[in-house]
Structures are given as C-alpha cells and as structure tokens.
Amino acid sequence: FSMIIGYARVSTDDQRLDLQLAALKEAGCKNIFQDHGATGSHMDRPGLENVLRALKPGDTLVVWRLDRLGRSLTDLVRFIEELGERGCEFRSLNEAIDTSTSGGRLIFHIMAAFAEFERNLISERTRAGLIAARQRGRRLGRPPIALSDCDLSEARRALVERRERLGEIAARYRVSPSTLRRRLSAEGQERREPSQRPRNGAGRA
Structure with a gap:
C-alpha cells in the first residue's frame, strides 16, 4: 500500500x-x-x-x-x-x-x-559578460605569472648548467614550457643587443 x-x-x-x-x-x-x-x-x-x-x-x-x-x-x-x-x-x-x-x-x-528561464538567464548573462570583457580588452582565464629577472637567470642556469628539463623548470615557476621558452628567448635577445651596437669610433672610415 x-x-x-x-x-x-x-x-x-x-x-x-x-x-x-x-x-x-x-x-x-x-x-x-x-x-x-x-x-x-x-x-x-x-x-x-x-x-x-x-x-x-x-x-x-x-x-x-x-x-x-x-x-x-x-x-x-x-x-x-x-x-x-x-x-x-x-x-x-x-x-x-x-x-x-x-x-x-x-x-x-x-x-x-x-x-x-532562470538557467537560460544566467547563461545569457555569463556569455554577455565574457563578450563585454573581450571588447574591453580584458584577458580571460588565469592571470599570467610574473617572472622576475632573477627568476629568468636562475631558470637559464638550471637549463644550461644543470641540464634540467624545460618542463620541470617551468612547473617550478608555475608557467607553461612555451611561456618560459619565450621569456628566456626575449631575455637573451635583450642581453645580446647592447654588444651588437657599434663602439665609439667603430665603423668609421
């Protein structure tokens, strides 16, 4: 019953x-x-x-x-x-x-x-918020982790001198391997540029 x-x-x-x-x-x-x-x-x-x-x-x-x-x-x-x-x-x-x-x-x-209706309204508001954020140029997702000059120098030593893997180093600094590679490449370019400039008197006829 x-x-x-x-x-x-x-x-x-x-x-x-x-x-x-x-x-x-x-x-x-x-x-x-x-x-x-x-x-x-x-x-x-x-x-x-x-x-x-x-x-x-x-x-x-x-x-x-x-x-x-x-x-x-x-x-x-x-x-x-x-x-x-x-x-x-x-x-x-x-x-x-x-x-x-x-x-x-x-x-x-x-x-x-x-x-x-409530579910659809929440979904529409979420999409509208994402579109508005993109239009304002706001980056979506997790904020990038800032790497200091000291971090980059230590990462370069770990990669070149201690032969550590790029992925392991990137994980230590909580960035992706591609981000670390890009930052190291940019830092290396900045370090080379001053030495490539002509010294006083150099290049004169």
Whole structure:
C-alpha cells in the first residue's frame, strides 16, 4: 500500500521543528524524516537521503513549505521530477502543490518553466559578460605569472648548467614550457643587443 512520508528541516540546531511536525502529522504522515542544522542551499542532507531510500512507487512526499525542501528553484524542480520518475507524488502544504492533481501538476510545470528561464538567464548573462570583457580588452582565464629577472637567470642556469628539463623548470615557476621558452628567448635577445651596437669610433672610415 502507498505511504505518506513527511520531511522537515531547520537551518540551525536551536530552531524547533514543532510547527512542521504538527502540520505533517495532520496531513497524514506516519513516517517523518528530519534534518537539523542543515542549509537549504544544497540537496545533500542525511535526512533527505533517507527520504529517497524510503520512498517506493505510489508513495507521496509531503513538506510543510517548499523552502524546507530546498532554496534553489532549479534543484527543487529536478528533485520533484526525480520523484515523478520513481512513481512518487509530491505535496507542499503551504503552497498547496499536489502533483497527484491536475492543478498541482500545472503549478509544477509553471515552476519548471521558471527554473528553465532562470538557467537560460544566467547563461545569457555569463556569455554577455565574457563578450563585454573581450571588447574591453580584458584577458580571460588565469592571470599570467610574473617572472622576475632573477627568476629568468636562475631558470637559464638550471637549463644550461644543470641540464634540467624545460618542463620541470617551468612547473617550478608555475608557467607553461612555451611561456618560459619565450621569456628566456626575449631575455637573451635583450642581453645580446647592447654588444651588437657599434663602439665609439667603430665603423668609421
């Protein structure tokens, strides 16, 4: 036979579950799982995991209010969809959501549409931010690691005198081998340029 299972949660240990428990029992819940001091920002909670283990096809999960289950609309929709895939129903007492009724399913579909809108909005804002950053000439990704003249001199000695591998040296300075090779090449060019300039009187007829 089908069961009505309740779930109650409070965010801090000093909060009480009395109001939630009373409402869930009045709604016919014989088995109520609880989470004390558990944030609603994620769905990984011991009590909620026990709920999923206890639910069987045909059962109904009841919460006092939607935010007792979770704060993220996307997470809520995903969780309720998972219940539906397992053949379970969902009820939220304060919001009067009941997926076993046509009206409750309509409200859930509206929630799902809002969750999809929220995901698309976040994605569009992220893309717009990246485009704007590129247009401003901002470099994206990790900031480059600055190599001092001392670092380059030590890296050159390690490469030439101690015969260390370029990749090992680059890893020590947290740069890519190509970046280190490029910096060493540029430094070597700067060191050669002064000696290539003509000395006083040199080159005169």
